[in-house]
Amino acid sequence: MKIELTQTPLLSPQQIGELASNLDAIHSRVLKAIERLNKDVASRKNEIASRWKNAPGVGAGELARFAQNETLAAVRQIRDNSKAELDKLLKDAGTPHAQLAGQRPFYDSPVKVLSRAALGDARRTEYIQQLTHAGPAELGHMAQVAVGTRNVPLASAVLSLLDRLPTKERPVGPVELATAMRLDDFLKVQEYIKLGDLRLQGILVAIRAWNAGKANPLSSVQLALSERQIDRDLIGGDDE
Numbered sequence: 001m002k003i004e005l006t007q008t009p010l011l012s013p014q015q016i017g018e019l020a021s022n023l024d025a026i027h028s029r030v031l032k033a034i035e036r037l038n039k040d041v042a043s044r045k046n047e048i049a050s051r052w053k054n055a056p057g058v059g060a061g062e063l064a065r066f067a068q069n070e071t072l073a074a075v076r077q078i079r080d081n082s083k084a085e086l087d088k089l090l091k092d093a094g095t096p097h098a099q100l101a102g103q104r105p106f107y108d109s110p111v112k113v114l115s116r117a118a119l120g121d122a123r124r125t126e127y128i129q130q131l132t133h134a135g136p137a138e139l140g141h142m143a144q145v146a147v148g149t150r151n152v153p154l155a156s157a158v159l160s161l162l163d164r165l166p167t168k169e170r171p172v173g174p175v176e177l178a179t180a181m182r183l184d185d186f187l188k189v190q191e192y193i194k195l196g197d198l199r200l201q202g203i204l205v206a207i208r209a210w211n212a213g214k215a216n217p218l219s220s221v222q223l224a225l226s227e228r229q230i231d232r233d234l235i236g237g238d239d240e
Contacts, residue, residue, distance in 0.1 A: 008102045013185045013192070016103055017235065019096040020192040023199040026093045030203045033089065034210045037082050044074045079211065086207050093203050100196040103189065110178035111159070113186040118153040127157035134161065140171025147180045155181050191235045198226050 011019075052067040107113060118124040131142060139158055146155035159177055162170050178186075202223050 006105075008105075010106050011099070011103055013188050016100065016107075016189050016192045019100045020196045020199070020235075022096045023093055023100070023196045026089060026096075027199040027202050030086070030089050030093075030206050033082075033085060034206055037078060037210065040078050041075055044078065045071055048074060075213070079213075082210070086210070090203060090207060093200055097196055097200045100193060104193065107186060107189040107193070109175070110181070110183060110186045111174045113183050113189075114152070114156055114159055114178040114181060117183060117185070118156040121153045121156075123153040124157050127154050128160060131157060131161055136165065136169050136171040139165075143172045143177050147177070150181070152181065152183070187231075188235055191231050194226075195230055195235070198223065198230070201226075 048067055048070050052063050052070070127142075131139065134142070139161055142154060143158050143162075145151065146158055155177060159174055162172070162174055162177070205223065
């Protein structure tokens with residue numbers, strides 16, 4: 001199997017969490033900005049309606065037409081003036097999300113995370129040396145010991161030795177072992193990436209709805225459902 005090497009730096013779960021947190025903050029700023037803009041629109045509509053309501057010497061039909069034309073122009077001006085602000089927020093979100101997305105190849109499998117979890121740890125080296133000549137039965141038992149004691153260096157060593165065995169002789173699959181270890185680094189990063197994707201999607205939906213002059217109920221429901229799928233107990237933070 002060949003892989004394409006890139007210059008993408010490997011970030012720690014903490015650094016990835018900071019990227020997700022940054023996107024979370026930008027998302028909040030976007031929602032607050034649009035809330036403010038909607039209040040500006042409502043205020044201008046009320047002001048225009050009130051001013052034209054009892055204009056002397058003008059028929060009711062003309063009053064309604066004049067008020068509508070001025071309202072459309074005022075709302076258009078507010079939207080035009082908001083473009084630079086919202087474009088900057090979207091651009092600000094693009095950078096951390098791109099960095100977040102760049103981490104997917106490093107964290108898309110628990111096997112990858114476990115394989116590098118104890119690199120440089122003397123215990124991993126010692127375990128590999130001790131188990132170099134172990135057969136499938138012993139490796140299977142050591143895999144169970146690693147899971148039962150949450151011994152990451154041992155699990156990483158067993159994973160390395162399993163890779164040397166023909167597939168049919170492996171007492172446990174690499175994915176099964178890595179998944180059973182429930183590595184915090186792997187689990188947390190999955191949630192951080194989900195949160196980052198959700199926040200960028202929320203930013204896009206909010207800005208598009210504002211530009212279109214309407215809400216997007218279907219997207220809003222989908223975002224709310226996706227929000228519930230994030231494990232807040234794992235990564236911290238409260239549901240909005």
